[in-house]
Amino acid sequence: MKIDVFYTPLGLNAGDLTGRAVVVIDVLRATSTIVTALSAGAKAVIPAASSEEAVRLTSNLEKNGIVLAGERRMLKIEGFALGNSPREMTPDAVAGKTLFLATTNGTPALLAAQGGDPVLVAAALNFSAVAERARHLFSERGELVIICAGREKQFALEDAYTAGRLIKAVKKGVPPKKLVLNDAAHVSLDLAAQQGGWLDAFGASGAARQLSEVGLGDDVKFCAQPDRVAIVPVYADRRIAA
């Protein structure tokens, strides 16, 4: 039984994920935002590769059914209704709407995961629910792929920590001799064992530091709340729904 972790989507080639069970992680903040938006009643989230693509995808759509959201350098994109803060994803802002979301690392990672079957969206906020679903898939299929969005094409501590916790939950009951982990999966497990809890691990990351610098430190605290919701968003046919 095999678990592969990718620290960024850069190492993926077309066809690598075809038919494989995949979990995508960008805890600070895109996957936390998606989980929160769907649990606040958004109909679906459409990940876009860029702000331009988000605008293009919505150009012929009825404006009252959609919300444009996203960030550049962590701040709301000019002309968009919402940024990429999970705290903005209130029922008032998103219930009944389709969210078109463009972020620097998270939405490109989701696009890179296309081809996976299924593609699950993970955060601390929905951790137990997504871990349970991933554990079932792992025992049925005998393998799991975890894609971390990373940050600016580099390793991101908060995503690797979450991957490690997910591996720990998913491999429960599997005899060590039967388990094959790639190197990134090994390191993620060690990292999750060494770091403290969610907030300590997220708080130690470069992303948390940068969010604090732009006045969004409360997002780190928000994203570090485990099991706030029990939904498992699934990405299929270019849309994410709960």
Ligand code: MLT
């Ligand atoms: C991203 O997708 O790059 C992130 O979620 C960045 C952020 O808004 O914190």
